[in-house]
Amino acid sequence: MAFAGTPAHADEGAPKAPPTGQPDLIDSQDPGGRQNKLTDLKTWIIEQPGLENSGYIESVNDAAALSTTLLWHGPANDTQQAIIAEGRRRGISVNVQQRKFSREQLVTAVETLAGRGKDAFADFDLNSISGITAEFDGIKVQGVPTGKPAKKLNAAS
Incomplete structure (x- = not known):
């Protein structure tokens, strides 16, 4: 069976060029x-x-x-x-x-803390860990104190 002509809806999903004189979206976002x-x-x-x-x-x-x-x-x-x-x-x-720390050191530090979960630190609920960032040389740890008093460290221990 052969068809002569193309159905009107055949190109409905095809990309369309912008109107003449108009920049396309990609060019306007990334001149x-x-x-x-x-x-x-x-x-x-x-x-x-x-x-x-x-x-x-x-x-x-x-x-x-x-x-x-x-x-x-x-x-x-x-x-x-x-x-x-x-x-x-x-x-x-x-x-x-x-930078002071290698990629491997940063990734290892993040994975280690993440593996310990929310209880990675005493008296502190860990919410997030940021590894490699442009603005900081190291890792960033964010969370909230649990409200429990901090444990005293014994200098003799």
């Missing part, structure tokens, strides 16, 4: 594709062999400035230099912010 460029660089970074042992913790993007900041633990090395060079090749400014 110049800056966030896309940064996302593509991040994808390239996380695909690099040996990244987990390189000192790389995370990258923090600034789309307005078309830049990224590498959160880094330890000395500069070939991986760090390769990321900086790849960013430069893509027209992206790459900065490095040194």
Whole structure:
């Protein structure tokens, strides 16, 4: 059986171009594709062999400035230099912010506390744990005191 013509409803779900002279939604939300460029660089970074042992913790993007900041633990090395060079090749400014703790240390600390649950600390109900963040070098623990008096520590113990 053959059909001549296309039913009127065949393209109802097909994407439509914006009206002439109107920017599309993606372009208006990401002028110049800056966030896309940064996302593509991040994808390239996380695909690099040996990244987990390189000192790389995370990258923090600034789309307005078309830049990224590498959160880094330890000395500069070939991986760090390769990321900086790849960013430069893509027209992206790459900065490095040194950190005291490695990605592995931060993840281990979060997992350890999370494994202990709400009672991870005496006299304190644990509500949340934040691991890798741009604004803080370490982990953040949030919760509320239970109202019980704090236990005295014996200096002789």
